Amino acid sequence: MTRENILRTGEQTKAVHAGEFPxxxxxxxxxxxxxxxxxxxxxDTGFSVEGMDxxxxxxxxxxxxxxxxQLEDKLSVIEGAETAIAFASGMxxxxxxxxxxxxxxxxxxxxxxxxxxxxxxxNELIPELGIEITKVNTSDIDAISAAVKSNxxxxxTETPCNPILRLTDIAAVAAIARDVGAKLxxxxxxxxxxxxxxxxxxxxxxxxxxxxxxxxxxxxxxxVLLGSKRELVPLRRKxxxxxxxxxxxFNAWLIIRGLATLPIRMxxxxxxxxxxxxxLEQNHRIKRVIYPGLESHPQHxxxxxxxxxxxxxxxxxxxxxxxxxxxxxxxxxxxxxxSLGHHRSLIFYLSSKDLLQTSFKFVTPGQYDSWNTFAGxxxxxxxxxxxxxxxxxxxxEQALRE
Numbered sequence: 382m383t384r385e386n387i388l389r390t391g392e393q394t395k396a397v398h399a400g401e402f403p404x405x406x407x408x409x410x411x412x413x414x415x416x417x418x419x420x421x422x423x424x425d426t427g428f429s430v431e432g433m434d435x436x437x438x439x440x441x442x443x444x445x446x447x448x449x450x451q452l453e454d455k456l457s458v459i460e461g462a463e464t465a466i467a468f469a470s471g472m473x474x475x476x477x478x479x480x481x482x483x484x485x486x487x488x489x490x491x492x493x494x495x496x497x498x499x500x501x502x503x504n505e506l507i508p509e510l511g512i513e514i515t516k517v518n519t520s521d522i523d524a525i526s527a528a529v530k531s532n533x534x535x536x537x538t539e540t541p542c543n544p545i546l547r548l549t550d551i552a553a554v555a556a557i558a559r560d561v562g563a564k565l566x567x568x569x570x571x572x573x574x575x576x577x578x579x580x581x582x583x584x585x586x587x588x589x590x591x592x593x594x595x596x597x598x599x600x601x602x603x604x605v606l607l608g609s610k611r612e613l614v615p616l617r618r619k620x621x622x623x624x625x626x627x628x629x630x631f632n633a634w635l636i637i638r639g640l641a642t643l644p645i646r647m648x649x650x651x652x653x654x655x656x657x658x659x660x661l662e663q664n665h666r667i668k669r670v671i672y673p674g675l676e677s678h679p680q681h682x683x684x685x686x687x688x689x690x691x692x693x694x695x696x697x698x699x700x701x702x703x704x705x706x707x708x709x710x711x712x713x714x715x716x717x718x719x720s721l722g723h724h725r726s727l728i729f730y731l732s733s734k735d736l737l738q739t740s741f742k743f744v745t746p747g748q749y750d751s752w753n754t755f756a757g758x759x760x761x762x763x764x765x766x767x768x769x770x771x772x773x774x775x776x777x778e779q780a781l782r783e
Contacts, residue, residue, distance in 0.1 A: 387458055392575065392644045400455030400637065414634045415447045430622050444622055448630040452637050453605070456595070459640065460574045460587055462607035466617050467633060471570065471590030471604035472498050473626030478566060478586060478606055481620040482535050485511030489535040490528050492519045493748050496543045496568065496590075497740040504742050516742065518751050519549040520680065522557070529561050539568040540577070540687070544731050544762045545755035546671050546696055548680040551687065555583025564612075570594070570722075575647040576690040585612065591628075591636050593722030594692075597646055601635040603628050646724070646767060650693025653726075653773060654765040658695045660774050666781050668698040671755055679754065694721055696760040699781075705730055705759075711780040714772055721764035726773055732759040 382390075387399050401412050420439040430444055439445055453465040468474040475496075483489055491503045493516040503514045515528045519538040536558050540549040551567055558565040566586040567579035573594045579587045589595055591603030606613065606621075621627075651674065658672035670677070673684035674691030684691060699705065709717045715726040733756050743749050765773065 395458050396643050397641045399458035400451040416630050418442045430618050443627045446630050449633045452633040456605050460607045461578045463610045464613050465605050465607045466621050467628045468604040468626045469628045470602050474588050474604035474606040475499050477621045481616045483512045487534045488513040488530045488532045490515050490517050492538045494542045495539045500740045520547050522553050533563045535564050537566045541571045548683050551579050551582040575644050576688040596636040597639040599723035601632040603632050603636050647690050649767050651690050653770040654693040654695050656770045661697050668700045671696045693765040696762050698757045708780045714776040724767045726766035727764045730761050
């Protein structure tokens with residue numbers, strides 16, 4: 382099928398067929414893995430990426446690779462983007478974007494709660510290069526407007542944000558960015574394209590950690606940056622190729638395979654998360670549950686407007702902090718491990734004291750208030766997997782039992 386034909390199909394058909402085609406030599410139905418680092422080229426092929434065109438022949442895998450291109454094509458169709466650049470990790474995508482857009486003297490607004498590694502480089506590394514960073518609660522539209530300056534080049538947000546599941550109104554922030562000539566980047570890892578397509582709401586760039594839901598099986602690191610060809614063709618040539626954060630073709634192939642079931646998996650992730658969240662809200666040992674699909678979520682109305690799927694991540698606080706270790710040690714099915722979006726359920730405890738010392742540097746009382754509303758003294762972040770939900774609830778039940 383051509384890209385034009387695939388774009389007219391449903392989400393599950395896109396996930397299966399986009400970027401894939403039978404091998405013209407062997408007729409193989411499944412995508413091949415092209416592991417070669419170099420390719421035989423014509424005698425007049427250049428030795429620099431300066432004159433490289435997106436459609437040139439393959440030269441060197443850091444510049445481009447058939448398997449990686451298939452992944453990028455599939456991702457761009459699923460997200461509704463003109464093009465995509467795949468990276469070795471989500472942070473690879475984030476760093477490439479920041480270094481491409483920002484230079485000394487520029488200003489960027491960044492969500493005050495975001496993926497820890499991004500938050501930490503925005504605290505230290507980026508300001509050391511002469512780039513001003515303002516951390517803002519991006520659920521507060523007035524706070525974003527107040528933070529804008531004449532030299533603001535980028536507004537960067539996550540929705541839902543990691544780890545507290547606070548939401549940002551993408552369309553409202555996109556309007557602010559357009560008014561001041563800034564770019565809007567949205568990390569949509571938690572939502573996935575099944576729930577939200579930020580480009581359709583006015584964002585300029587979308588970022589995903591492919592390690593999470595899009596790969597879906599916890600066995601391949603990857604990241605992607607999606608947007609228009611006008612923005613990403615020069616970014617690929619000037620930043621991503623030179624930084625060298627190229628995804629392995631083998632990992633690209635694994636993620637291609639995972640993407641085929643993304644819409645189906647996300648339905649089960651959401652169903653399981655909703656049932657677990659509802660169970661936990663009724664458990665006397667639980668202080669608070671945060672999940673966008675619950676009416677009790679402070680931004681549930683925005684979630685209903687902006688998300689077609691509430692995803693599979695929820696957080697909860699326990700009444701008795703002394704029981705945290707006992708709970709983690711008693712779990713049998715749910716793995717106590719970092720990361721999320723895998724086929725198996727994962728849980729991890731995040732201490733507010735630790736995070737506020739290392740990752741999140743708040744400067745206003747309102748930022749502390751927002752954190753306390755969503756996280757309190759600390760939260761369990763639970764990524765609901767694809768197991769039978771009755772088994773997951775039973776595992777939580779026995780772990781929470783006094």
